[in-house]
Amino acid sequence: MIYDTISNLEKYCPLVPQLKTVITSINKENFTAKDIGEYKTRSKNIRYSISHAQSPIKNSLFEMHKEETIVQIILEGKELLALTWREHAKGLPYDKDHDVVLLEGDPTAVIHAEKGHFIIFFPGEPFKEGLGENYTKAIFKLRD
Template identity: 35%
Template sequence: MIFDTLENLPKYAHLLGGIKEAVRCLQNEDFTEKAVGRYTTDVPDCRYNISEYETSDKDKHFETHRREADIQIMLKGSEIMEYTSPGLCKNHGEYIEERDISFADGDTLLRFTAVPGSFALFFAGEPHKPGLPVSKPTKVKKVVFKIKDKESK
């Protein structure tokens, strides 16, 4: 897991091939005005989703992906994200193959505030819980790049 500012995202391109494509997209498109939806890129191992929602702490579980890493970038608003290790997760739900996701409960190791200009990179297998309110529920807009993690199983 990496949490840093967007200006430093290119420094991590050697970790996953799709990061370079994510950087290219961020430099060439205005995501703050782009419509909510699912999008592809010129690189098959990199796609992205734009979403708008209200932050909430109700019924939140850690999510884990087996095949893809997430680069989560706040476009408007801010939210709390939490991270933990797989060993601290329990009550694992069923893995949903077509969505590459499973949910679990667990103890938080790290809690941070995601704001525009920052990013969080969660590698495949790293449990994370985004979408939590900073102080009260608020509407946010976010882009999440989904990058095929060659190291995943």
């Protein structure tokens, strides 16, 4: 997991080369003017969504992706996210179509993400989002 300011996103391109496409999208598009929903990029392996929440999501499970790297960019507001160890969580069956395993577990750490920051979750890293605050964010899903 990486948490940093959006101005440093380019520094992580050697680690995640597909971030170049994410950066191009950020520079070309006005995400705050987009409707909530799913969007495609020029790359067939990169898609994104715009989401918004005004109150905590109740009873949410941790999610873990096996094949996709998830890049979340906070566009407005603040969001509280929780992390857990995958070894300490109980998983439900893997949903191959959506590349996600939902997990029950206790949080081991939290992130208080703010506007202008991004979070990268690598395959195998469980996280729970939408635990509080009021936010709008772009969520990129990168598949090799």
